Amino acid sequence: MGHIDVSGIEFTLSDGRVLLDDVSFRVGDGAKAALIGPNGAGKTTLIRMICGDVQPDGGAISISGGLGVMRQFIGQVRDESTVRDLLLSV
Structure with missing residues (x-):
């Protein structure tokens, strides 16, 4: 059973804002969530x-189980790799 537990997260930008x-929430095993x-x-x-x-300025993040991430910006592909190849490598 995996989950993501975000508890009391705080973050201030370098300009002080x-x-x-x-921020607190929990996404349980098998659940789907969206950030809007x-x-x-x-x-x-x-x-x-x-x-x-x-790193947050305050609070805690707890993750159990696996966490798969596909980065938004992954750079340029300089070989003959396909999107399928990339997805299978994650």
Whole structure:
């Protein structure tokens, strides 16, 4: 049984603006979830925190089970790889 548990996440931008303040949620095993919001709301930052690329200023993120991620920007493919090859390699 896997899950993602986000508890009390806080994040402040370098200019002092609060981006995320006391964000909490849990996505249970087999559940589907979507992050919806306007540009600049912190969706990408939150995903980067869940992936471990960015550390929150406060709160905690707990993940059990597997977490698969396909990055939005993966660079250029310099060989004859197909999208199928890329997806199978993740």
